[in-house]
Amino acid sequence: MRAYLPSYELISPARLQDALDVLGKEPGVWRPFAGGTDLMVLLEAGKLPHKNYLNIWNLKELRGVEVTDQHVTLGALTTYTEVQQEKVLQQAFPMLCRAASETGGLAIQNRGTLGGNIVNASPAADSPPALLAYDAELELVSLEGARWVAYHRFHTGYKEMIIRPEELLTRIRLPRRTEKLRHYYRKVGTRKAQAISKVCFAGTARVRNETIEDLRVALGSVAPVPLRCVKTEDALRGSELTQTTIDRARAVMADEIVPIDDIRSTSNYRHQVSLNLLADFLQQLRA
């Protein structure tokens, strides 16, 4: 059943300071509304219990891309279309562009934002594994000031996060790495387009003389939160790329992930696919 629209309120501040004033004066009363691609689905289905929204779409402070030698910093309102068009992201952070290109269809890509994807906190979302593998950091801002937090510390449980009701996610910062990295991203879903992931895998690695000097592995849909597989990484770092290493890494990952059964897939399938993707990633590093 559709929601009864007059019972909702949406206000549209023109500046970040005005938005923070609203959030700070009545913490928890107003919730951010960015592209609305997650919120509108709930509204249409009559499943949006919260009634007061703060439209942040017009806040210029949450837009744009800043590039320095150390970082690429994206406004939280950066859309998937903008991610795909950004040259520096194509070169240095290709998995983020790939995730953006495989998120929804064109309409969703024009309107859905990276910030919304992060704070919506679905464990099946497609950009979080890439953001985790790239060691992203988030800027959270309130009237009290700004704080930067490591993205891998942001999600604390299913749909639970460290962001406070009076804070906005304003920017996403990606550290630029100078060394040559290999990148591996796979979204496994029912179809190639317009499908929510069954499993989503992002990995980066630095390999020299057939030895893994460093790597990062992150997965979606295998835990209550987007998961950085630290134990699997630790087991692989410094190892030679042999079949024995690959088998050992699969065993470590099998213990580290805890996928569930739901309407999109089964725990067993997600387990198998995750281990196969890890093996494929490592095989490709060998090649």
Ligand SMILES: Cc1cc2nc3c(=O)[nH]c(=O)nc-3n(C[C@H](O)[C@H](O)[C@H](O)COP(=O)(O)OP(=O)(O)OC[C@H]3O[C@@H](n4cnc5c(N)ncnc54)[C@H](O)[C@@H]3O)c2cc1C
């Ligand atoms: C048809 C369809 C297909 C989709 N396909 C995919 C897909 O393939 N992969 C995928 O990952 N997602 C998909 N989605 C989900 C959705 O498009 C994304 O999660 C999108 O990035 C959400 O961004 P938004 O700006 O629209 O968020 P909104 O709907 O505006 O907000 C989502 C949540 O985030 C909060 N929020 C938003 N911005 C901020 C901020 N700056 N600070 C604090 N809180 C904030 C809001 O309060 C709300 O709780 C799909 C959705 C639809 C309708």
